[in-house]
Each structure stands twice: as structure tokens, then as C-alpha cells.
Amino acid sequence: MIAAAARSVPFFDYRRMFAPEEDELVAIFRDVGRRGAFILQQDVARFEANLADFLGARRALGVGNATDGLLMALRATGVGNGAEVIFSTHTMVATAAAIHFAGATPVPVECGADHLIDPAAVEAAITPRTRAIVPTQLNGRTSDMDALGAIAAKRGLAIVEDAAQALGSKFKERRAGTCGAAAAISFFPAKVLGCLGDGGAVITGNDAIFEKMCQLRDHGRSADGEIVSWGLNSRLDNLQAAILDYRLKKYPAAIERRRAIARIYRAALEHVGEIRLPPGPDGDADHFDVYQNYEIEAERRDALREFLKSRGVGTTVQWGGKLVHQWERLELRASLPSSEAMIARSLLLPMNTAISDDDACYVAACMREFYR
Ligand SMILES: *Cc1c(COP(=O)(O)O)cnc(C)c1O
Numbered sequence: 001m002i003a004a005a006a007r008s009v010p011f012f013d014y015r016r017m018f019a020p021e022e023d024e025l026v027a028i029f030r031d032v033g034r035r036g037a038f039i040l041q042q043d044v045a046r047f048e049a050n051l052a053d054f055l056g057a058r059r060a061l062g063v064g065n066a067t068d069g070l071l072m073a074l075r076a077t078g079v080g081n082g083a084e085v086i087f088s089t090h091t092m093v094a095t096a097a098a099i100h101f102a103g104a105t106p107v108p109v110e111c112g113a114d115h116l117i118d119p120a121a122v123e124a125a126i127t128p129r130t131r132a133i134v135p136t137q138l139n140g141r142t143s144d145m146d147a148l149g150a151i152a153a154k155r156g157l158a159i160v161e162d163a164a165q166a167l168g169s170k171f172k173e174r175r176a177g178t179c180g181a182a183a184a185i186s187f188f189p190a191k192v193l194g195c196l197g198d199g200g201a202v203i204t205g206n207d208a209i210f211e212k213m214c215q216l217r218d219h220g221r222s223a224d225g226e227i228v229s230w231g232l233n234s235r236l237d238n239l240q241a242a243i244l245d246y247r248l249k250k251y252p253a254a255i256e257r258r259r260a261i262a263r264i265y266r267a268a269l270e271h272v273g274e275i276r277l278p279p280g281p282d283g284d285a286d287h288f289d290v291y292q293n294y295e296i297e298a299e300r301r302d303a304l305r306e307f308l309k310s311r312g313v314g315t316t317v318q319w320g321g322k323l324v325h326q327w328e329r330l331e332l333r334a335s336l337p338s339s340e341a342m343i344a345r346s347l348l349l350p351m352n353t354a355i356s357d358d359d360a361c362y363v364a365a366c367m368r369e370f371y372r
Helices: 019-034 042-055 065-077 092-099 120-125 145-153 209-215 238-249 251-268 300-309 337-345 357-372
Strands: 059-063 085-088 105-109 130-134 158-162 182-186 200-203 294-298 347-348
Touching: 019 182, 019 238, 042 200, 042 238, 059 065, 059 209, 065 092, 065 120, 065 130, 065 158, 065 182, 065 200, 085 092, 092 105, 105 120, 120 145, 130 145, 145 158, 145 294, 182 300, 200 209, 200 300, 238 251, 251 294, 294 337, 294 357, 300 347, 337 347
Parallel strands: 085 105, 085 130, 130 158, 158 182
Antiparallel strands: 059 200, 182 200, 294 347
16 A cells, blocks of 8 residues: 555644634624624524424524533523532533532543443432432533433433534434533534634523523523522623624534544544444434544554554544543542543544545554554
């Protein structure tokens, strides 16, 4: 085989979030600026309506970021002081921080073979104080919501989804964000649908939860302007909403692009015995994955990373390489050996819409070279 020409495939190039759409984005900024439409204007309302449509959800609400969104979703769902909330330790610290600031105790559990929360581990962690489960719809994949839904129904628990990474992903035709009482989505620039800064949304099918989240995001204000509860200030910027509304129209194509890259990785790497790939895009009728990340497990992970770096390929390890319960100063004190073994082998390959077919083939060729 002829070695592919050396090239550079950065893990994520933030300039690519702007350059290809520079003219359109500047036009949006000019339009919003000339209208003086900065806070909670029609662009936020329009994006919320289009996002709810896209998800087949009853209500969507633009908020400052997904971390605040999760906090608001938990509080609006009635999770508060003294409660325990179960989450997968393989998530961003933000999931646990939201639970903490809601006044509850975060209870980390193991993830399963597909890296998402393990329903059996959830069931085993339930105590009389448990009030909710927060499944992280990780890497653009939706958890087994049949299994989690059955546990929640049997034990009287709420499900609040951390769908920060999963806009558009589905489990059996149910989209991430619409499977529980409420959910949060992130529009951080590197997320599947990113804006040019921080942004997020909360989703719910429940009008009472929606009203409560509306108040929480805007100083406790009700629709008629009265202050009716203690609130936060966590609104989606109107400018970011205008940008997101523009990008949402092109989002189905972005999902297909990510799935195409996943197909290339799978075809080129599935026979390499030293690595385990994430589930393939065509492998399982119950899941539709949008590949926020392409997370593999690799033998000699750190040496592989160094080798790929020397070949111009950027990779990363999620969460800075530590699961939530491994940040000792947060004092969550758990032993979760299966997830701990997983994160020591975990590696994210480049996965975003700027990656060409040739880039993906080059990354795979470098990996095969390393293990040869
Ligand atoms: C990015 C992320 C968050 C936080 O989203 P922000 O919008 O940055 O607050 C929460 N959970 C997961 C799983 C994430 O990946």
C-alpha cells in the first residue's frame, strides 16, 4: 500500500466555525445589530419554535448554556434539597454540578459497553432518597430509554436528560431531549450544533415545568412581567439564536456528514484487534447516532496518541481524562472499576464537519500503521 501523503488533521479547528460562513454570519450580525435586538427578541422565539419542531417536542426554551439548563430542568422538575440524583460518571462535570447546585447529591454510576449509563447500575444505586435519573446522551447517542423509563416508572423517579451532546439522535424514533420530564442541550461551539460562544436550550413536554423554567431563566419573571419566584439570569443571546436558527436549517446535512465519517472509520478500522470502535451508524435499528464524538478504546492509548500527533493527527481524551468521581476534591467517593478501565483506554478521533473523506482515511491509515 502506498502511504497516504502527510497532512494535518486537527482535532477541532475553531476558525472553521466561522470562515466558511463568514458572509452569512456577518449579515446576521448586521441585521440583529441594526434592529437593536439583543435580549429575548423575535430571533430567540423563532429559534425556540423551530428547535421544538425539529425535535417533535412541545416546548423549547433558549438558555445561557446547558449547565444552567440542567440546573433549571432539575429545579423545575421538583428535584431539590436532600434528594439523590443518579448519573453516569462518564460525563462532563457539568452534569454533576447542576445536580449539586439544585441542592441534591450527585450519585455516580458505571457506564455500559456503549459508554452510556448502565441501567442495571442505575437500579442498584436507588435509595429511598433518589428522586431522579440524569442519563447523559453521550457522544451523540441516546441511552436505552425503554430500560431507564421502566426503572423510573417502577420507582417513581423523574428522568432529566443531559442531551448536551445529542441533538438529533434517537432511540426508537424518540429524539434525545424528548424522552424524560425535561432535558438540556448545548450549543457550545464544538457541539454538534454550535453557536459563536455559549448557548443552550431546555426542552419539555410539560407546561408547568416549562413555565417554571421560563421564570428561572429570567429573574423569576412570569409572562406578565411580575416577579413570582427567585430566578437566575440565563437567557440565550438573541444574536446567538439568530445564528443558531440559520444553522439549524443546515443541521440535517451536518448529521449525515458525521455519520459518513463514522462509516469511513468503521470500514477502515473494524478489523484492528487492538481497538474497540463505537457502535456503527448502520448497525442497530434502535439507535440513530449523530456522532458528537467518535470515542474508541485503544490498547497502548498514550503511545497511539503520540504517534498520531507525530503524523499531524489531533486527538483528545474526554473530560481531561478523568471521570467525574475521579476529581477527588469533589468528594464523590465511588469506586467504578469498569468505567475507570474504559477511560484509561478512551480516545476521541477527529469528528466534525470540517473532516474530509481523505482526512478520515488518513487518520485510519495512521492508526493501522501504528498497530502493524
Ligand atoms: C458540553 C456538555 C455540557 C455542558 O454544556 P454547556 O453548554 O457548555 O454548559 C454538559 N454535559 C455534557 C455531556 C456536555 O458534553
